[in-house]
Amino acid sequence: MLLCRRVAYIFISCLFFLSASCGEGGSQQPVASTTTIVNVGSDTMVNLALAWAEAYHELHPEISVSVTGGGSGTGMAALINGSTDIANASRQMKDEELREAEHAGITPVEHVVALDAIAVVISPRNPIGELTIPQISDMYTGRIENWRDVGGEDRPIILASRESNSGTYMYFLENVVRRGDPENDDLFSPESLLLPSSEVIGLEVAHNPNAIGYDGLGYVTPAQKTVRVAVSKDGPFVAPSIDTVNDGTYPIARPLYIYTKGEPQGAIKDYLDWITSEDGQRIVAELGFVPLPGS
Amino acid sequence: MRIPALRQGTHWRAFFIEQLIRLTGVSAIAFVLLILLFLIKEGAPALVEVPLSNLMGQRWYPTFGIYGLLPLILGSLLVTVGAIAVSMPLGVATAVFIGEIAPEWVRDILKPSIEIIAGIPSVVIGFIGIQLVSPLVRQLSGAPTGLTALTGVLLLAYMALPTIISIAEDALDAVPQSYRNAAYALSATKWQTIWRVVLPAARPGIVTAVMLGVGRAIGETMTVMMVTGNAARMPLGLDAFLRPVRTMTATIAAEMGEVARGSTHYQVLFLVGLVLFVLTFVINLAAAVAIFRRERGGGGRFLA
Numbered sequence: 001m002l003l004c005r006r007v008a009y010i011f012i013s014c015l016f017f018l019s020a021s022c023g024e025g026g027s028q029q030p031v032a033s034t035t036t037i038v039n040v041g042s043d044t045m046v047n048l049a050l051a052w053a054e055a056y057h058e059l060h061p062e063i064s065v066s067v068t069g070g071g072s073g074t075g076m077a078a079l080i081n082g083s084t085d086i087a088n089a090s091r092q093m094k095d096e097e098l099r100e101a102e103h104a105g106i107t108p109v110e111h112v113v114a115l116d117a118i119a120v121v122i123s124p125r126n127p128i129g130e131l132t133i134p135q136i137s138d139m140y141t142g143r144i145e146n147w148r149d150v151g152g153e154d155r156p157i158i159l160a161s162r163e164s165n166s167g168t169y170m171y172f173l174e175n176v177v178r179r180g181d182p183e184n185d186d187l188f189s190p191e192s193l194l195l196p197s198s199e200v201i202g203l204e205v206a207h208n209p210n211a212i213g214y215d216g217l218g219y220v221t222p223a224q225k226t227v228r229v230a231v232s233k234d235g236p237f238v239a240p241s242i243d244t245v246n247d248g249t250y251p252i253a254r255p256l257y258i259y260t261k262g263e264p265q266g267a268i269k270d271y272l273d274w275i276t277s278e279d280g281q282r283i284v285a286e287l288g289f290v291p292l293p294g295s
Numbered sequence: 296m297r298i299p300a301l302r303q304g305t306h307w308r309a310f311f312i313e314q315l316i317r318l319t320g321v322s323a324i325a326f327v328l329l330i331l332l333f334l335i336k337e338g339a340p341a342l343v344e345v346p347l348s349n350l351m352g353q354r355w356y357p358t359f360g361i362y363g364l365l366p367l368i369l370g371s372l373l374v375t376v377g378a379i380a381v382s383m384p385l386g387v388a389t390a391v392f393i394g395e396i397a398p399e400w401v402r403d404i405l406k407p408s409i410e411i412i413a414g415i416p417s418v419v420i421g422f423i424g425i426q427l428v429s430p431l432v433r434q435l436s437g438a439p440t441g442l443t444a445l446t447g448v449l450l451l452a453y454m455a456l457p458t459i460i461s462i463a464e465d466a467l468d469a470v471p472q473s474y475r476n477a478a479y480a481l482s483a484t485k486w487q488t489i490w491r492v493v494l495p496a497a498r499p500g501i502v503t504a505v506m507l508g509v510g511r512a513i514g515e516t517m518t519v520m521m522v523t524g525n526a527a528r529m530p531l532g533l534d535a536f537l538r539p540v541r542t543m544t545a546t547i548a549a550e551m552g553e554v555a556r557g558s559t560h561y562q563v564l565f566l567v568g569l570v571l572f573v574l575t576f577v578i579n580l581a582a583a584v585a586i587f588r589r590e591r592g593g594g595g596r597f598l599a
Contacts, residue, residue: 009317190354203426
């Protein structure tokens with residue numbers, strides 16, 4: 001009898017808490033009023049997005065842009081489920097994401113807002129100065145495991161990478177590890193360190209002479225050394241910079257995107273127009289990214 | 296239940312308060328059950344959608360449909376076992392020192408200091424780990440990188456220590472002084488008394504302390520995410536502690552943000568959460584059984 005009563009108490013309190021939670025399932029934020037623009041997505045772009053938001057707010061105090069990171073994938077997911085107005089992405093939408101958007105009745109429109117170079121970084125104590133893309137690919141798939149196989153010291157190679165939800169990770173995988181070949185299905189070596197942020201990559205590369213890492217040009221600090229990259233052994237070995245991205249000589253460069261739901265209107269259109277104008281692009285250059293050509 | 300026959304007003308108030316307390320006590324169990332049900336609801340479909348051979352695989356590439364859970368489970372177990380191996384002897388020894396050996400004034404300084412250690416946020420400890428501990432581990436051990444299971448073990452041991460010390464110390468405190476006096480009367484030395492009388496008598500409480508330490512270690516997310524390197528490799532072989540690992544908690548934290556609700560990846564992540572839940576539950580159950588079995592064997596109050 002005592003056991004029955006105890007079980008009954010537990011059951012009733014379960015019901016109580018279950019019913020209390022049946023308020024709103026899946027609450028969705030109402031989309032942009034004319035005074036707040038919600039902006040979610042790429043961590044690569046988050047500092048840039050914040051700088052844009054602050055500068056724009058000074059020009060138009062009635063409009064405030066709220067910026068959060070989380071990764072390009074997070075931004076796409078938020079755009080599709082309606083919790084953001086615009087999504088920042090350091091990669092294009094994948095087919096599955098486009099399908100999910102259609103499913104949700106949304107037509108995402110892509111806008112190129114800046115360019116970015118991916119720098120390959122090593123420790124300043126590492127004597128290597130240049131690498132080819134095939135060499136970097138072999139290092140990151142685990143086919144080459146020692147620095148002496150690429151002309152360096154006798155040290156094991158430690159691979160630093162971003163997490164798999166990062167647009168930077170995807171771009172590096174497709175364009176460097178898989179050498180831009182869509183048929184190639186190489187994966188990162190299971191030994192590669194999937195570090196949670198650019199800062200941690202920076203720290204590991206700066207401290208550890210065995211390490212090699214990659215990240216957006218805007219995140220390279222003076223404590224890291226950038227490697228000159230070439231497409232092949234004969235090709236010119238080019239260091240990443242605004243000039244070499246704009247004239248196309250640096251091989252690992254990509255566009256940065258903002259996605260909107262359908263063609264942008266009203267406050268969002270004004271914001272995007274400002275971003276691609278000279279004012280917005282000046283901020284791009286200040287933060288270490290590459291402004292769109294012709295601005 | 297018997298309601299004492301007092302003045303009318305007091306009688307109903309007492310009843311009401313009693314029921315409220317009963318509800319809050321029972322709701323603890325209710326919450327745990329509901330969490331379990333939620334995990335099952337969101338994670339069990341993964342068992343249907345993903346073949347078992349995939350889930351039992353040794354490679355974790357979720358963005359490509361490869362969901363081998365073994366590296367994650369072993370990673371969590373490795374850092375947890377290591378952390379407890381370090382913090383259990385250290386914690387119990389400290390508790391013995393504080394409770395049995397240290398003079399009053401030392402106790403008054405040590406106890407609050409240990410509480411302060413417990414108050415440092417895990418992100419801060421993770422940051423100290425990357426900046427200080429990781430380069431040290433690399434230089435002293437000759438490992439290729441300092442972002443290893445060992446670094447995780449050291450930091451987790453540090454974080455589990457205050458929990459273990461506080462609760463073990465309370466358990467030692469609860470042992471009646473008459474036990475110690477009886478031992479002294481039989482001409483036992485102080486150490487003999489501690490080792491053969493006080494510690495065995497406090498065993499249930501100490502086991503509880505260690506279990507709570509284990510819970511802390513296995514559930515820690517931020518610190519391990521920052522210092523263990525998050526490489527989903529199988530941590531087998533003698534050098535497993537000097538190589539990076541990926542824990543279940545770090546995996547959930549790193550990947551949950553970008554998965555689409557209801558996708559296979561989402562369900563597998565919930566399955567990982569379920570495995571974590573079940574693992575913790577089994578460990579606690581084993582500890583509880585161990586305590587109760589000893590109780591039946593005779594001797595020692597239930598001191599947990």
